[in-house]
Amino acid sequence: MTAELIHRLHFAFTITFHYLFPQLTMGLALLIVVLKSVALKTGSEQWDRSARFWGRIFAINFVFGVVTGIPMEFEFGTNWARFSRLSGGVIGQPLAMEGVFSFFLESAFLGLFLYGEKRISKLMHWFSAVMVFVGSWISGFFIIVTDAWMQHPVAYDRLPNGQFEVLSFWQLLMNPWGLLQYAHNMTGAVVTGSFVMAATGAFYLLEGRIENYGRIFLKVGVIAGLVSSILIIFPTGDLHGKYVARNQPAAIAAMEGLFHSEAGAGLVLMGQPNEETGQIDNPIVVNDMLSFLIYGTTKAEVKGLDQIPHDQWPTALPLLYYAYHIMAGLGTWFALLMIVSALLLWRKRLYSARWVLWALLLSFPLPYIANTAGWMTAELGRQPWLIYGLMRTSEGYSNTVSASNGLFTLLGFMGLYLLLGILFTVLIYREISNGPEAIAADSVHVD
Amino acid sequence: MMGFIWFWMVAVMIVGYVVLDGFDLGVGVLHLFLVRNETERRTTLASIGPVWDGNEVWLLAGGGTLYFAFPLLYASAFSGFYLPLMIVLWLLILRGISVELRNHVEVGVWRALLDGLFGLSSALLTIFFGAALANVLRGVPLQADGYFFLPLWTNWQPGTHPGILDWYTVIGGLVALVALTLHGALWLTIKTSGELEQRARRIVTPLWIALVTLTLVSLAATIVVRPASLINYFNFPATFIVPVGVVASLATLWLFNRKAQPVKAFLSSCLYLFFMLAGACWGLYPTLLPASTGTDRDITLSRAISGPHTLAVGLAWWGFGMVLAIGYVVFVYSKFRGKVDIHVGGH
Numbered sequence A: 001m002t003a004e005l006i007h008r009l010h011f012a013f014t015i016t017f018h019y020l021f022p023q024l025t026m027g028l029a030l031l032i033v034v035l036k037s038v039a040l041k042t043g044s045e046q047w048d049r050s051a052r053f054w055g056r057i058f059a060i061n062f063v064f065g066v067v068t069g070i071p072m073e074f075e076f077g078t079n080w081a082r083f084s085r086l087s088g089g090v091i092g093q094p095l096a097m098e099g100v101f102s103f104f105l106e107s108a109f110l111g112l113f114l115y116g117e118k119r120i121s122k123l124m125h126w127f128s129a130v131m132v133f134v135g136s137w138i139s140g141f142f143i144i145v146t147d148a149w150m151q152h153p154v155a156y157d158r159l160p161n162g163q164f165e166v167l168s169f170w171q172l173l174m175n176p177w178g179l180l181q182y183a184h185n186m187t188g189a190v191v192t193g194s195f196v197m198a199a200t201g202a203f204y205l206l207e208g209r210i211e212n213y214g215r216i217f218l219k220v221g222v223i224a225g226l227v228s229s230i231l232i233i234f235p236t237g238d239l240h241g242k243y244v245a246r247n248q249p250a251a252i253a254a255m256e257g258l259f260h261s262e263a264g265a266g267l268v269l270m271g272q273p274n275e276e277t278g279q280i281d282n283p284i285v286v287n288d289m290l291s292f293l294i295y296g297t298t299k300a301e302v303k304g305l306d307q308i309p310h311d312q313w314p315t316a317l318p319l320l321y322y323a324y325h326i327m328a329g330l331g332t333w334f335a336l337l338m339i340v341s342a343l344l345l346w347r348k349r350l351y352s353a354r355w356v357l358w359a360l361l362l363s364f365p366l367p368y369i370a371n372t373a374g375w376m377t378a379e380l381g382r383q384p385w386l387i388y389g390l391m392r393t394s395e396g397y398s399n400t401v402s403a404s405n406g407l408f409t410l411l412g413f414m415g416l417y418l419l420l421g422i423l424f425t426v427l428i429y430r431e432i433s434n435g436p437e438a439i440a441a442d443s444v445h446v447d
Numbered sequence B: 001m002m003g004f005i006w007f008w009m010v011a012v013m014i015v016g017y018v019v020l021d022g023f024d025l026g027v028g029v030l031h032l033f034l035v036r037n038e039t040e041r042r043t044t045l046a047s048i049g050p051v052w053d054g055n056e057v058w059l060l061a062g063g064g065t066l067y068f069a070f071p072l073l074y075a076s077a078f079s080g081f082y083l084p085l086m087i088v089l090w091l092l093i094l095r096g097i098s099v100e101l102r103n104h105v106e107v108g109v110w111r112a113l114l115d116g117l118f119g120l121s122s123a124l125l126t127i128f129f130g131a132a133l134a135n136v137l138r139g140v141p142l143q144a145d146g147y148f149f150l151p152l153w154t155n156w157q158p159g160t161h162p163g164i165l166d167w168y169t170v171i172g173g174l175v176a177l178v179a180l181t182l183h184g185a186l187w188l189t190i191k192t193s194g195e196l197e198q199r200a201r202r203i204v205t206p207l208w209i210a211l212v213t214l215t216l217v218s219l220a221a222t223i224v225v226r227p228a229s230l231i232n233y234f235n236f237p238a239t240f241i242v243p244v245g246v247v248a249s250l251a252t253l254w255l256f257n258r259k260a261q262p263v264k265a266f267l268s269s270c271l272y273l274f275f276m277l278a279g280a281c282w283g284l285y286p287t288l289l290p291a292s293t294g295t296d297r298d299i300t301l302s303r304a305i306s307g308p309h310t311l312a313v314g315l316a317w318w319g320f321g322m323v324l325a326i327g328y329v330v331f332v333y334s335k336f337r338g339k340v341d342i343h344v345g346g347h
Helices: A003-042 A045-078 A081-115 A122-151 A169-173 A176-207 A211-247 A249-256 A289-295 A317-346 A354-362 A366-382 A403-434 B002-034 B038-046 B052-069 B071-080 B082-104 B108-138 B167-191 B194-225 B227-235 B237-258 B262-284 B308-335
Strands: A156-158 A164-166 A267-274 A279-286 A385-387 B287-289
Touching: A003 A045, A003 A122, A003 A176, A003 A211, A003 A366, A003 A403, A045 A081, A045 A211, A045 A403, A045 B052, A045 B071, A045 B082, A081 A122, A081 A164, A081 A169, A081 A385, A081 B052, A081 B071, A081 B308, A122 A169, A122 A176, A122 A366, A122 A385, A164 B308, A169 B308, A176 A211, A176 A317, A176 A354, A176 A366, A211 A249, A211 A289, A211 A317, A211 A354, A249 A317, A249 A366, A267 A289, A267 A317, A317 A354, A317 A366, A403 B082, B002 B038, B002 B052, B002 B108, B002 B167, B002 B194, B002 B262, B002 B308, B038 B082, B038 B194, B052 B071, B052 B082, B052 B308, B071 B082, B071 B287, B082 B108, B108 B167, B108 B194, B108 B262, B167 B194, B167 B237, B167 B262, B194 B227, B194 B237, B194 B262, B227 B237, B227 B262, B237 B262
Parallel strands: none
Antiparallel strands: A156 A164, A267 A279
């Protein structure tokens, strides 16, 4: 295995595992604000307790997000030194801003939210929940800004020694790629949060236990799930896809499995891309649909891989294609399931519709898969570039760190994260088994 | 000028990190052998519960600032110190998990395991951080292209091709272990009461004696290993105030602890850490990472500093961000000020 591959796997593995946690953090932060707001408005103890229950789960999840997040900033330097040396002046800024503007805010108010309920007023406690939400969403913003610059570099200049310089603070933050990606990504986080909450509610109802809480979780989860599952497709996914098509034609052609340029290109729903023959095997295609989705007309020509020099094709083409199709397929399922659930909720039949409850319960892992597949689409689509059009991935990794040393620490992370994964699953399973009623009314926080 | 400003801004963030996360690392080390029962353990952990992860943010914010202000240094040092940094990451992960989750498990065996992990990872982290600083002071075998790669150890001698660990960096690790354990003990004298407070106060004396000895040894060793670190002091004799400050803060630390004025003793310890780090930075300035392979390969301020636009953009938000960050710190510490009472919404 080459050093380049090891360093790529190192980053890919640690960031994929990491992002399992922040997506729930950010989604749940919003839903906890909803629970706290209803509690504050109605004075309902049940909604307050629901907020406390999800606060406990949030706290566990948050810890795993924090500890698996620290390595990410380090790995830019440890595993991607040549990239960092040239781009640190740009990439380092949003990463430092995340620490200064988000982490301090988040940690300060999370401490208050979890440990301080008895020391502060109800309004102040609600306010700390809001600030935790704001902090976690700002944090997501700065990470997206970082990634967006690698996808679509803006507001930069190059020094004589090759280093990149930021020219404008606002243009860096307001990178159009970043804004679209942020909207799409944060909606994805809310999808995860909603499905987790709805699945927990469905679990309690199917078990026939603490059904009053089950109904609250289902109601909030399904309403938030409906809104986010629609927004993730339209407009956020739609706009983001069009922007990718305009700026990274190689990525979109590979995602869609479009080997040959076509006017009235079809949308491949299923099939296996065959790099040798340049075709999709066993295809199921909707005619003209791809041209319509990208350009709004069925006649438009879409650039295929044949118009792109082979050395600029995404390096893991089939994986990119599958990742994108998994994301899009699951996204369709989310919208369908949530529309049905919301209709039943509106007709007051959801709580007894056992097959829908089962579907909601079993669907909770799917948003994690969809979010992961979405990020794989974005990052594999960027290949072979590290900074799109400017620096190749093969020019960026630390060439002083050997493949063997990289493999040593990659295996170390795999072992450690396996343990963390087991620990996390056990702890969350216990919290959900114990349920909100196990939390005494006056014991507010994490222990 | 920009180089000078950013050098000290990064230094301030590192000092902020050491002073703040330092005491919770110290509490982590101490809690293993200072507490006698579950209530005391919970009190001890509650004294750092609401603040430790905020303290750790200084590491990330400081790292990010180092990253964009001195990208060459960040790239070179992080890839060169690859193995110890990865171990630091694993320790940070284990430490965060163990302290936060111990209250989520009721089974005694698991709690004991997590407590042990928390203490061990805290102790190893202090040693690694001290050794890291000593590595920077001693210098590394930089190649002409500005990169290097250090093995964990070679022959334990700080020569041209040293390892991460040699006799000098081990001294650095021990200074950090003792200094931060002492720092944590003083924090506990502020935050706890009764027998626990008394025990914390009593343990300060032996730690203090060890720290005074190690501080003197490490100062002497630094002069032996890198005589050049004295140049700045002799060029600007007024800056000998820094080593005087080290000695003075050690003296006041001992005095205030004896007189049972814990806050003042703790602040003395903060000053001690500040003077030690400031002294090290001043001994290096304007070098950021000395080369053991010849001074022409040193990574210096002027070589590593980012371009003017980058720094101007950075300056625009950094000051504002720091004011906010300090605001949060003051806010949180004042919300949780006073002695810990685990029965009133404590940990």
